[in-house]
């Protein structure tokens with residue numbers, strides 16, 4: 001069965017000696033290997049104001065903490081995502097306010113977001129779902145007009161582009177995940193990129209209990225209780241090695257995505273997703289809309305290919321019951337979107353086969 005997600009791990013002869021060296025070096029906590037990975041990731045996304053953290057969830061939490069989001073505040077977000085986007089908002093005490101999605105793309109609809117803004121709105125949380133980039137022209141406009149900061153959850157979209165630039169410095173915060181099934185994994189990990197350099201130091205302290213690593217432990221004074229969100233040197237060295245391969249791996253996702261964009265055109269029962277102006281997806285999953293989705297998934301399964309919607313809409317979880325509202329765009333989208341395999345493990349022969357199975361119909 002061709003899976004929808006699969007971790008890419010650098011070759012063992014390259015990775016294992018590096019891990020072993022750190023593991024027995026006597027220093028496995030956060031140190032040089034972690035910071036070197038941070039530096040290299042900063043270069044990769046072209047934003048020096050970036051901190052690496054233990055998870056994408058930690059990155060999202062640091063973004064919300066940087067804005068002091070808490071009880072009584074509202075954050076407008078999308079139900080079309082993996083759960084951590086919204087559970088993280090919930091644990092700050094803020095209310096999740098659902099924006100509707102554009103039924104053509106499954107991405108948060110800027111028109112709906114405008115309607116949901118109140119004087120309690122502290123942030124707008126965007127998700128570049130499945131590697132497709134949100135309508136950033138419109139969201140930048142909303143943020144400029146209202147002064148409400150945008151957090152980009154780009155856990156699905158490493159290497160996606162806006163205005164020709166890799167995502168990572170457009171909004172006030174951009175949050176990455178290096179969790180097992182993401183485009184680049186460090187087993188677990190994440191990063192938060194800031195647009196404003198002055199927000200980095202306070203967040204760096206929150207990453208480590210509230211302590212300042214540059215000042216001796218005895219002279220430190222914690223003014224705001226922080227967390228244990230830094231990475232250790234093992235994660236750091238895995239990150240360094242993985243990053244050497246990241247562009248090549250991403251290029252495979254993108255090449256497969258572009259192949260489907262052409263190969264699946266004009267097939268009865270298939271609706272392709274339009275991409276917003278000035279955006280370039282990085283195709284973590286290939287997303288399309290199909291008639292009779294169950295039948296579609298069945299013929300794919302018969303051909304040994306996994307096809308699935310993969311994500312459960314977040315607004316139906318009990319923890320969000322106070323936020324429940326009508327989302328007609330989401331209803332429409334949710335009926336027939338589906339994902340097919342698109343990652344580095346899908347070779348040219350497999351993608352041709354997948355396209356042929358779809359062309360034969362279901």
Ligand SMILES: *Cc1c(COP(=O)(O)O)cnc(C)c1O
Nearest residue numbers: 055056057082084085155177179
């Ligand atoms: C994976 C993921 C996260 C959280 O990342 P972790 O590294 O698992 O904490 C956040 N948002 C989305 C959309 C994700 O898919």
